[in-house]
Amino acid sequence: MEIIIEVCATSIMSAIAAEKGGAKRIELCDNILEGGTTPSAGMIKMATEKLNLDVCVLIRPRGGDFLYNNIEFEQIKQDIIIAKQLNANGVVTGILDKYGLVDMVRMEELISLAQPMRMVFHRAFDMCSDPYKVLNQLIELKVDRLLTSGQKNTAVEGAELICELISIAGGRIEIMPGSGINIGNFHELMQKTGATNFHLTGRSKVSSGMDYQQNLVLLNSINKDADYTWQETDANIIREIVRIGHTK
Helix, strand or coil: CCCEEEEEECCHHHHHHHHHHCCCEEEECECHHHCCECCCHHHHHHHHHHCCCEEEEECCCCCCCCCCCHHHHHHHHHHHHHHHHCCCCEEEECCECCCCCECHHHHHHHHHHHCCCEEEECHHHHHCCCHHHHHHHHHHHCCCEEEECCCCCCCCCCHHHHHHHHHHHCCCCEEEEECCCCCCCHHHHHHHHCCCEEEECCEEEEECCCCCCCCCCCCCCCCCCCCCEEEEECHHHHHHHHHHHHCC
């Protein structure tokens, strides 16, 4: 069975590297340190025009929880419309109610709005109160794919639940492990879960080409080195993970 690698790309350069490395699909997003938010329209447009792989777009208006007010919900809808207009293949989103279950009414509206794009439910699942009930809700909604770490910080830690979800789903929804996947644990995760789709960043550090570097001002309040270094998807890392998948 074919192994599909989806790369979480936070820039157009990462998206290009993902394709060079052999990924079959990308999820475009921004602000990965907050768990991801909606990328810019410009980034979506460039990806759909320049790349030959499937482009899915994360639709999340802010960091934090997945309980949204009416204004935020309207923003989600508008972002889905924009992704459709820009020829995205799918959208990745998720809304919970205050009890930690799927907001069925709102999700049904988003699924209808997104058609014919595919609908992926993101790691809001990992913050839900009952993974088995929520899985059944997503199957009832006919969501195409679920991204999950198995309600743990990494997919390797959550492998047991992921394997169980795949068994329960029985092909009615695709279960895609994501979070903390790398060259060192990819084969183990394949063996433990039986999944065929995997979500990862495959990033390495990129250093600035600036000769002049201003060290008296910090723009990044979290990491003092991040003004002149950052992380991008590495085509070589993706290529190696694809190779491991093919030699399963």
